[in-house]
Amino acid sequence: MALAAAMLSARGSYAGFEVLTATEPNTWTAGTVDLSVAPASLQLSIEGAIPGSFGSTCTRVTSTGSLPAQVRLYLKGADLGGDGLASHVTLRIDEGTGGSADCGDFVRTGTVYNTAGMSDTAKTVAGFSAVAHDYATGAGSWNAAPNDQRSYRFSWQLQDDNAAAGRTLTARFTWEAQSLSL
Template sequence: MAMGILSRLTPLVGVPVGLTAAGVFVWQASFAAFSATTTDGVDNWAAGSVSFGANAPATAMFTASGLKPGSNGTACVKITYTGSLAASVRLYLKNADLGGTGLAGYLTFQVNEGTGSAADCSDFVSSANDYNAVGMGDTTKTLAAFNTASNSYATGVSGWAATANTTKTYQFKWQVQDNNAANGTTASATFTWEAQNT
């Protein structure tokens, strides 16, 4: 009789042991690992700039009328580069910015670069010739020919290596050729200086 009772009690003893084991596993799973983090300071990015200040003078260099063979002019413009990135500056004349009725083909044209601040070039000191190195006697070097040769950044002249707050002065010279085909014609132009970082 006693043996029968013991045999019935044995399964009851096994149940609490099983629950205790399951409880141990649950407790261990809820505390899986220690952790820690660290950070650096606030990271920032800012693009450098490629820009120009105001030209001096800020208006058109030439306004001339009543021209005849031999009429000529000289003017200077001072360009200031204000970008933070080193850049190469080139001068050109966009096709769309050359206008008039044909006088550009009879204006012998020259561009020099150097230093100076006077619009009339009275203090200009040349350091390089950018167009028409032969001089004003070369009648093939016209305003129209300059436009054909240098009408984009890729074909522009000068290649001035600019850094922040540096300046370059450009001298422009023109002369009306002795050609009757220039009679009654006009010309207009807007020059472009473009900087691309190096």
């Protein structure tokens, strides 16, 4: 009996309580940066143009993401095609409000490229691509909150230069948005 009592005392007694609690599930969602362009295709269609031919078209860019972003416009070299007409088409890009494709409601608030206008024949489609060819060199930078809009008017004129005869041009302009630091 003494042995049994000694064993019980050597073991001691132990009583413990434990409780756990946890938070509700945590959720993280990354914000988005996105743009839409209307009309979806920028129509600068020039067929059978003669020296001095000119025109313009407008488009509206909307920030459709959930984060504020800086938006810039550029023309990558890879998106500039044809066989040399880009050096003979003077280009002016204005920004503003409105934005119907025919520019009927466009109100200019600034100029993104070629402030002198059609008289500055050094400001060509090829020239724009040379100075604004990626986000870092992009033109017309604006800080867009979600749902902000900006309209652009692209005006062009074919220069009076025999070297332009029979040449072609294709160009795909890009707007890129990158989120602003919060």
